[in-house]
Amino acid sequence: MTVNLLDLDLEGLAGYCEELGEKRFRATQLFRWIHQKGASGFDQMTDLARSFREKLATRACIKAMPVISCHESTDGTIKWLFDAGDGNAVEAVFIPEEDRGTLCVSSQAGCAVGCRFCSTGHQGFSRNLTTAEIVSQLWYAEHFLRQRLNTDERIISNVVMMGMGEPLQNYSALVPALRIMLDDHGYGLSRRRVTVSTSGVVPMMDRLSQDCPVALAVSLHAPNDVLRNDLVPLNQKYPLHELLNACSRYLAHAPRDFVTFEYCMLDGVNDRAEHARQLLDLVRRQDHDRGVRCKFNLIPFNPFPASGLVRSSSAAIQEFARILTEAGIVTTIRKTRGDDIDAACGQLAGDVRDRTGAGERMARRRTIMLQAAR
Template identity: 45%
Template sequence: MVEASADNPDTRQSMCGADIATLDDALRQAGVPDKQVKMRRQQIWSWLYTHGVNDFDAMHNVAKAVRAGLAEKFSLARLRVGDAQYSDDGTRKWLFRLHDGHEIETVYIPEAGRGTLCISSQVGCTLACRFCHTGTQRLVRNLTAAEITGQLVAARDALDDWPTGSASNSDARKITNVVMMGMGEPLYNTDNVVAALNVMSDGDGLALSRRRITLSTSGVVPDIARVGGETGVMLAISLHAVRDDLRDELVPLNKKYPIADLLDACRAYPGLSNARRITFEYVMLKDVNDTDADARELVRLLAGIPAKINLIPFNPWPGSPYVCADWPRIEAFADIVNRAGYASPVRTPRGRDIMAACGQLKSQSVKETAAAKKMAELAARKLQRPVA
């Protein structure tokens, strides 16, 4: 559950983002008899995740004594929004400040007929993928399951996306899809990610279709089958290269789990079929991985895997060592893949003006905090210098 922080001095733990076991435990702590726990949990689950209430008193079908007992020990506080940015193209980026002062970013991308929420799984990242801005930020810690689910809850609040708001039914929902493509590697936090995805997809609560949830991994091979078997969500692979020597450079995790092992795990993904294809993400880097030969090798590697290939124009960031492939080169690459029978949409860059596009998630406040710390250190040294 979400904990108290300096910004939110309420010492009660928040039940927002809690899973079934956590809610059951909270009810027992609040004095609910064991024989009533399941019934009360079902009621509270609905209020939390179907209606999005943030006050126990709004839970009208829960006994007043139970509400009072819960309110004494727990809150329904959301993740705190430290900053919000809005792109000209409708994309929104939220900086959420966690109980320990660390920060994560979550992005909402509206499109015709759908709205996708890009969720983080870690504070920072340990993979150091060379084309990814988040990869330049050190890993601090894993997010809890409640902090992962809490991003969806907070986004629905911000978008007025609960049935009591403008979204009176599922067809009107602004958030229709969730992608685990934010900060961090989800399969280096598998336990919490699995727990959170199962809360998000529970039909009696947040009720996202498992086919509308996609988990993206750089290739943590041992956990791929597990996450498929325990969640049933869609899988995306951050591939980005067709040769091990190049992928070792772009995605250093490849040194541990090379391409052949990764693709074997993909072929064994639970539920894989033409109706449940794996998405392979491929960032287009000029003169690095964008040749016709690369496209043909990609087709050869994916033979027999029900798949689609997302071609991603590289989003430059200050200090990045790469530039985006030229548009005619991207089109030629896509044409080779298409003619081989694979859907290969070119992802439209979104939110570039607020650094919310693919590979750009890194908190500006992290840089500002580091700069302020450096200035303070310099000032302290200056004060310590002996007077001549």
């Protein structure tokens, strides 16, 4: 059986080298060739013994997901569509800024959480991506950009697991991928510059804090359980009280001293002044270890036809931010990037074969809600 070396973190690669009868230190050389130099073939690895390269050529590969398409926004954002096989395609997005280059990475083909405001969730869920498929998005993007800019310097400084899927529902593939990103022999990213975004899978948040604590972002989007049950169905399993307690526990191990709460601004749904005040009460409750140290990232909703939702007005977003800021909560308003190529937050949809019926159930739920509204 051929082993895809993109599936292995450094420890896994060292074990694999031992299985081949090689010294463990060979794994470090191999790891650097793959991730730092972007080698896709063993014949490129000139400082490895020929016998080792020949052995690898018959038993292993470095195989990334094929690229179906690449689109570039007028603001410099780049979106790649990757072929995940069996009718599935997933998306990754590079967002260039003056002081950083951020790659938004997918963890699943589709998503089973089914948040109302997310186009990925409306497609339903097909399958988890492998570690190799998660890592290959970074591997391809980093070396594509280096070649384009004719440089050996690192281009991608930040990775956010905010693409298609719920990362913590693909935990066994996620953690090795994170370790590859963080490893100094790989991409050498700081734990502060790798962010996992979750809709609130509480048990896996606790595990991540022990196994590979990186920066944490939580898709909050509502200040009370009634509203969040509707917007983020996972809340019915892990309500806000449990979620906020998990955030407090995570902060004891996190590389940052705050959790980022993502909040999608939906006109007439969650954007009133009373909602902002409820948020303040929520994050300051004494039963959450004297409150949760946090910042808010307000996200203007990026509409798509199936949602039936509307973006909050600029005035409403600014007023919402003012209430939080004046109460002493660091609050930012996310600048919409790449919306002309459907690469903005909540727009990533790829092409997914729904194997769960989630997309159909969401469509039925939306129809019922529209009928009730009439």
